[in-house]
Amino acid sequence: MNTMELLKDKLKETGFKITPQRRAIVEILIKNTDKHLSSEEIYDLVRVDCPEIGLATVYRTMQLLDDVGVISKLNLDDGCIRYEICLDKEDSHNHHHLICKNCSKIIEVKEDLLDSIERQIQETYKFEIMDHDLKFYGLCEDCSK
Amino acid sequence: MNTMELLKDKLKETGFKITPQRRAIVEILIKNTDKHLSSEEIYDLVRVDCPEIGLATVYRTMQLLDDVGVISKLNLDDGCIRYEICLDKEDSHNHHHLICKNCSKIIEVKEDLLDSIERQIQETYKFEIMDHDLKFYGLCEDCSK
DNA sequence: TTCCTTGCAAACTTTTTGCAGCCTT
DNA sequence: AAGGCTGCAAAAAGTTTGCAAGGAA
Numbered sequence: 618m619n620t621m622e623l624l625k626d627k628l629k630e631t632g633f634k635i636t637p638q639r640r641a642i643v644e645i646l647i648k649n650t651d652k653h654l655s656s657e658e659i660y661d662l663v664r665v666d667c668p669e670i671g672l673a674t675v676y677r678t679m680q681l682l683d684d685v686g687v688i689s690k691l692n693l694d695d696g697c698i699r700y701e702i703c704l705d706k707e708d709s710h711n712h713h714h715l716i717c718k719n720c721s722k723i724i725e726v727k728e729d730l731l732d733s734i735e736r737q738i739q740e741t742y743k744f745e746i747m748d749h750d751l752k753f754y755g756l757c758e759d760c761s762k
Numbered sequence: 763m764n765t766m767e768l769l770k771d772k773l774k775e776t777g778f779k780i781t782p783q784r785r786a787i788v789e790i791l792i793k794n795t796d797k798h799l800s801s802e803e804i805y806d807l808v809r810v811d812c813p814e815i816g817l818a819t820v821y822r823t824m825q826l827l828d829d830v831g832v833i834s835k836l837n838l839d840d841g842c843i844r845y846e847i848c849l850d851k852e853d854s855h856n857h858h859h860l861i862c863k864n865c866s867k868i869i870e871v872k873e874d875l876l877d878s879i880e881r882q883i884q885e886t887y888k889f890e891i892m893d894h895d896l897k898f899y900g901l902c903e904d905c906s907k
Numbered sequence: 908t909t910c911c912t913t914g915c916a917a918a919c920t921t922t923t924t925g926c927a928g929c930c931t932t
Numbered sequence: 933a934a935g936g937c938t939g940c941a942a943a944a945a946g947t948t949t950g951c952a953a954g955g956a957a
Binding site for chain 3: 778816
């Protein structure tokens with residue numbers, strides 16, 4: 618079963634309807650898995666195939682996909698929220714970003730490197746960790762030359 | 763030399779003037795070191811002693827303090843940027859946050875726990891790390907009972 | 908005196924909401 | 933047929949900017 622089918626099932630499970638607009642947005646997200654698009658960028662891309670769509674629908678759909686749990690949000694402090702599709706919840710948790718200060722490229726780190734740190738914090742601060750958000754800023758291989 | 767004196771020197775060094783508004787804002791920041799206030803919250807607190815101040819001045823002063831490098835920004839995805847005064851640059855780098863999903867309390871983690879992870883990433887991804895941002899979400903000691 | 912700084916108001920940006928009509932199920 | 937979904941426009945919410953007057957050095 619492909620990603621779109623999987624997603625359709627997830628939506629149906631939760632009682633939501635599958636509309637051309639939602640399908641178009643999800644298709645854009647799948648085609649741009651590693652791009653971390655903002656709502657405005659998604660809007661521009663979706664309008665190519667679906668010119669009548671409104672920006673509010675993009676925002677509402679992203680909210681919906683977030684509720685269903687198939688996207689993860691990324692805040693790069695550039696004034697907008699960015700999204701990536703992420704069908705596997707484990708993936709989204711064990712997942713960090715390297716952000717190049719020079720070319721703004723974003724590199725995904727798929728391993729989870731925080732296990733031992735989390736245990737340490739759990740112990741020292743008696744804080745029950747449920748999720749984390751880790752970003753590294755610096756220079757990518759190309760830009761550090 | 764106390765914090766305010768230190769700050770005055772830092773400002774003078776860079777050619778900025780010390781005005782009553784700026785002093786009042788810095789005093790509020792010092793009094794609320796661990797509170798992570800937003801611009802609006804700073805504005806409300808400053809107006810108690812300095813009722814004629816404008817919100818724009820608060821924004822401009824935070825921008826200035828950021829340029830001078832004495833505050834660090836914290837984005838909790840609650841729709842505004844939060845600040846904490848942070849005179850020592852090393853402190854600001856080696857500094858993480860635990861955010862309670864129940865009571866919204868923020869706990870500071872002063873140690874830097876990322877050294878070995880940074881070396882690992884540096885090696886694997888050939889990415890030259892300059893800074894990082896690490897947040898843990900979960901339940902604080904009181905709320906996890 | 909110089910020109911940096913301020914308060915005010917208006918502008919901007921990103922996101923949310925209300926509503927009447929449309930469309931998936 | 934029923935109720936969720938959509939586009940549009942207006943509203944929110946946070947932040948930035950222009951400008952003339954005011955104040956620190």
